[in-house]
Amino acid sequence: MVVKKSRIPKEESRDSRLEKLNREIKALKKTNMFLSSLYDGISEEIIVIDQDFYIVDANRAFLTKAGLEKKDVAGRRCYEIKRAWRPCLAGEERCPVEKAATGEPVEITVTYKDENGESREYIVIMYPLMAEDESRRYYLEITRDVTEFRHLILKLQRSEKRFKAILDTATDAIISIDENQRIILFNNAAQKIFGYAGSEVTGKSLDTIIPQNSEHYQIYLDHLMENQEPGITGRNISLNAMRKNGEFFPADLSFSVLNMGGKRTFTAIIRDITHQQQMERKMLQAERLASVGQAVGRVAHEIKNPLMIIGGFTSQIRSVLENKKDINKIDMVLDEVARLERLVANLGDFTKEYKLVMRPAEINSVVEDVLNIIAGVYSNEKYYFERYQADGLCEINCDPDKLKQVFINIISNGIEAMPEGGVIRVKTVKIEGGVEISIGDDGKGMTSEEMKHIFEPFYTTREKGTGLGLAISYKIVQAHNGDIWAVSAPRRGTTFTIQIPG
CATH class of the missing domain: 3.30.450.20 (PAS domain)
Structure with a gap:
């Protein structure tokens, strides 16, 4: 039989046990001091409440807010203390202590008036605590004043709304x-x-x-x-x-x-700056037309009388000629004189200040009259005229005769741009404050460089053109306080758009 020897622990001395116990007590005190300083250092108001609403403990923030000492609150019910500086939660909604009795943390938001009568907003968080005595329940209530935070949020929201309003407008x-x-x-x-x-x-x-x-x-x-x-x-x-x-x-x-x-x-x-550049070009165009118009007016006046004399004497000479060859030559002279007289007449139209004879007119009727005139002149099957006229256009105050001149100039140019024939499209639509007329063709179109000069006097892309038709049209539209522009590309035709206010 083998006998195992067990080592009997040496009995700890009384002094050693006391020393160890003192160390543990000091450690607990140190921990308790740390926890106490942490507890009192928290800026939120904290109280510990039992199941019967009695305050067990309160931190410095709570006591400062209540204006009391710890001895004044211990053993008193929470709502008795709170009533001194804010209304009791009882009656407003279910008490957070009762809510936390379910064992889960509870968070509620409370708005009330302080001692100065100002509304303040608090967040109250209630935590159930563990206790050795299971028959007793304790709760940790943390109250955080969020009034300034809410005010800051409102300021930010208002600032954001102002910023958005600026952006949107x-x-x-x-x-x-x-x-x-x-x-x-x-x-x-x-x-x-x-x-x-x-x-x-x-x-x-x-x-x-x-x-x-x-x-x-x-x-x-x-x-x-x-x-x-x-x-x-x-x-x-x-x-x-x-x-x-x-x-x-x-x-x-x-x-x-x-x-x-x-x-x-x-x-x-x-x-x-598209519109700005367009307006700058129009102002430059108007200045250019004004300066050219003054010079042209003087020249036209000086040419008109000599032309009349040349035409008159040439007609007299023709009346006494018998040789057919000589008569043909004189007729050529008379044709050129007539052409120059027409040019001088156009110059007069261009240089004079337009005095419009304004009266109410329905733009569809004006367009229809023009198309009937043009169709009578170009009655062969080479040219077709398409009408897209808006119904119910109100009458506008305008000079219909001058507008007819504009439409005839543009349509005639379109026809001459289509020597092989094609389609002229005329469309009227109602716009805010007036009417819009667009006239398009299937002609050879214009380059971007040509487009820059189309309303300049004496600029033309045609062999026999005077370069005054569109310049005169531009002045007529301007006299109506309207607008005129063109869109074109080589081999894609040209479309003129005229806007006339009502």
Whole structure:
């Protein structure tokens, strides 16, 4: 039989046990002091409540708010203390203590008036606590004043609404991009100008709408992104932007930069200057026509009388001639004199200030009269006239005779541009504040360079043209406070559009 010997532990001395116990007590006190300082250092109001609403403990923030000492609150019900500085929650809604009795944390929002009568908003969070005595239940209530936070949110919301209102009412495109040149903001005006919905371009590259095909623009953008050049922001540059349909248009652009948290946002203000350039061209055209008109008026006056004398004496000479060959030569002279007289008459029409005889007229009737006249002159089967007339057009106040002259000039030009025959299309539509008439042909069309000069006096692309028909038409439309322009391309015909206010 083998007997195993067990080692009997040496009995710990009393002093050793006391020393160990003291160390544990000190450690507990130290931990308790740490927890107590942490508890009192929290800015939210904290109380511990038992199941009967008695306050077991409260932190410094709660006592400061209540204006009491800890001895004044211990053993008193929570609503008795709170009533001193805010209405009791009882009666307003189910008590959070009762809600937390289910064993789950509870969070509620409470709005009440403080001692100054001002409304304040609190978030109350109630946590159930573990206790050794299971017959008793305790709860930790944390109360956080969120009034200033809510006010800040409201201010931010109001600021955001104001910012959105500015964006939505701005007439210029406002577009923001990040440092990767990706679009992050696209206002209403940008959507109208470029033809994209905001959702279509958000996250897309800026060159979707501003192709980087300009060296000047590329240098500007590079300097902006690299922040190499002082004063680059706010500087205006002119460029060509592109609409959704692929159409390019002239625009002015300037950038601003916002640096937040080390990240930069670039905001572009883009103005469509198409209308501005059109108005500048019209003003230049008007000035040019005025200066040319003065000179032409003087020349026409000086030519008119000698032409009458030449024509009169040449007719007398013809009346006494018998040789047919000589008569033919004289007839050629008379034809040229007649042509010059017509030119002088046109010059007179061009230089004089138009005095319109205004009266109410229905534009469809004016157009119909013109087409009947033209159809009578060009009655062969080479030319066809298509009418697209809007129903129910109101009468407009105009000089119908002068407008007939405009329509005849444009239609005659269209017919001469189609020597092999073709179709003339005349369309009338109602627009805001007046009517619009468009006249199109299937002729040879014009180049962009020719289009720049079509309303200039004496400019013509025809061998026998005087170059005054469209210049006179332009003046007549201007006298009506209207607008006239043309769209054309080689081998694609030309369409003139006239807008006359009502």
